[in-house]
Amino acid sequence: MAASDTVTKFLLDESEIPTHWYNVVPDLPHPPAPVLHPGTGQPIGPADLAPLFPMALIGQEVSQDKTIQIPDEVRDVYRLWRPTPLFRARRLERALDTPAHIYYKYEGVSPAGSHKPNTAVAQAYYNKADGVRRLTTETGAGQWGSALAFACALFGLECTVYMVNASYHQKPYRRSMIELYGAEVFPSPSTRTQSGQKVLADVPDSPGSLGIAISEAVEDAATHDDAHYSLGSVLNHVLLHQTVIGQEALKQMERAGEYPDVVIGCVGGGSNFAGLAFPFVGEKLRQGKTTRILAVEPEACPSLTKGTYAYDFGDTVGLTPLVKMHTLGHGFVPPAIHAGGLRYHGAAPLLSQLVDDGIVSAMAYPQNGVFEAAIQFARTEGIVPAPESSHAIRATIDEALAARQAGERRVILFNLSGHGHFDMGAYDAYLAGSLQDYAYPSAAIQKALTELPPVAVPA
Numbered sequence: 148m149a150a151s152d153t154v155t156k157f158l159l160d161e162s163e164i165p166t167h168w169y170n171v172v173p174d175l176p177h178p179p180a181p182v183l184h185p186g187t188g189q190p191i192g193p194a195d196l197a198p199l200f201p202m203a204l205i206g207q208e209v210s211q212d213k214t215i216q217i218p219d220e221v222r223d224v225y226r227l228w229r230p231t232p233l234f235r236a237r238r239l240e241r242a243l244d245t246p247a248h249i250y251y252k253y254e255g256v257s258p259a260g261s262h263k264p265n266t267a268v269a270q271a272y273y274n275k276a277d278g279v280r281r282l283t284t285e286t287g288a289g290q291w292g293s294a295l296a297f298a299c300a301l302f303g304l305e306c307t308v309y310m311v312n313a314s315y316h317q318k319p320y321r322r323s324m325i326e327l328y329g330a331e332v333f334p335s336p337s338t339r340t341q342s343g344q345k346v347l348a349d350v351p352d353s354p355g356s357l358g359i360a361i362s363e364a365v366e367d368a369a370t371h372d373d374a375h376y377s378l379g380s381v382l383n384h385v386l387l388h389q390t391v392i393g394q395e396a397l398k399q400m401e402r403a404g405e406y407p408d409v410v411i412g413c414v415g416g417g418s419n420f421a422g423l424a425f426p427f428v429g430e431k432l433r434q435g436k437t438t439r440i441l442a443v444e445p446e447a448c449p450s451l452t453k454g455t456y457a458y459d460f461g462d463t464v465g466l467t468p469l470v471k472m473h474t475l476g477h478g479f480v481p482p483a484i485h486a487g488g489l490r491y492h493g494a495a496p497l498l499s500q501l502v503d504d505g506i507v508s509a510m511a512y513p514q515n516g517v518f519e520a521a522i523q524f525a526r527t528e529g530i531v532p533a534p535e536s537s538h539a540i541r542a543t544i545d546e547a548l549a550a551r552q553a554g555e556r557r558v559i560l561f562n563l564s565g566h567g568h569f570d571m572g573a574y575d576a577y578l579a580g581s582l583q584d585y586a587y588p589s590a591a592i593q594k595a596l597t598e599l600p601p602v603a604v605p606a
């Protein structure tokens with residue numbers, strides 16, 4: 148057997164950590180829709196965002212530059228786990244008896260166990276440089292909360308995390324990890340903020356949602372001068388920071404001597420998906436590549452496949468600016484599926500635009516099929532995947548089976564955005580046969596969509 152027939156990991160040297168983040172905006176067929184002030188309905192300016200974010204990040208949010216240099220201090224921290232490996236899933240391919248070649252980029256090797264530190268470290272760095280003392284944030288699965296807690300520990304910042312109530316109880320050890328890194332963590336909705344109190348008054352046993360936790364974290368930062376807010380997904384600068392993933396993957400696929408026919412990622416807010424996919428989207432737009440790019444979400448929270456493309460709030464209570472995105476309505480509280488990081492009512496504006504333009508396709512799966520795929524992956528490749536990432540695995544397996552059916556050698560690349568070592572409660576439930584598939588929550592979504600804010604789109 149030739150060595151090239153058995154290579155399983157494609158590794159890069161530390162010196163090959165990207166020096167720049169890739170900005171997809173200049174490559175888009177048309178400019179992104181402006182972000183609007185919720186009070187005036189007019190496009191917001193940097194001053195509107197200054198109470199929440201440092202100027203450097205506000206600049207990145209609206210940047211038209213093709214690339215943005217990664218500060219040395221951030222690259223230096225990236226060295227702790229980057230470049231991440233690209234694997235060829237040879238054992239999964241054999242189990243599926245498919246002619247497809249399956250590759251995955253594994254972001255679970257980061258200290259917090261997912262892609263989230265790629266932006267957490269950058270955000271902590273810029274906030275520290277701006278003289279901020281404390282960062283506030285939300286977390287769904289606990290991956291983002293632990294990533295930001297880790298980054299704050301490295302840069303000497305305090306950190307307050309509002310953790311979605313359902314996950315707070317499903318994943319007690321994510322909570323412990325956040326505290327171990329020195330941050331404080333509260334179940335959301337909490338009584339610490341007016342936003343939380345308002346939700347609790349209506350629904351005392353609310354499971355919480357990312358939208359509610361964002362309201363709490365934004366309110367906390369906006370009411371304290373020495374605090375800023377940090378978001379783990381959705382915003383342009385967050386997606387930008389994640390593009391180290393796709394840039395490395397482009398190089399690694401080249402080393403493997405292949406180019407993907409299909410690129411797949413799961414979507415909560417869209418950051419890991421964008422991180423892997425945007426550099427490939429760029430090549431599709433600039434070089435006319437025919438790569439199919441697939442975004443995968445849960446059927447219980449199907450913002451890209453069933454949502455409306457409209458202006459909406461990023462949070463539940465309505466504290467954030469209005470962004471144009473695929474949304475299920477900011478008041479929609481998704482069922483308590485185990486992929487807590489995917490329980491968000493909207494999707495990143497840049498990703499939403501690409502879906503609306505037909506450059507990226509979207510699909511949705513119920514959770515039992517997702518866990519079935521996760522277990523097949525664990526039993527062949529060995530890694531226990533995060534439930535969020537397992538949505539991408541489900542889609543990958545289905546692509547590989549379709550390739551078998553068609554007798555086609557399809558090259559598939561997906562993002563394994565994190566490990567599932569803190570998700571054993573979910574795996575126990577699946578193995579015991581007690582995991583519930585929620586029907587598409589059509590009535591709740593229809594109701595939430597009637598409450599979209601009225602917006603007169605500026606000319």
Ligand SMILES: Cc1ncc(COP(=O)(O)O)c(C=O)c1O
Pocket residue numbers: 261262287288289290291379380381413414415416417418419420487488489533535536564565566
């Ligand atoms: C492992 C993992 N993958 C994916 C996601 C979804 O977030 P995003 O769409 O921003 O990548 C999360 C969110 O918490 C996560 O923890």
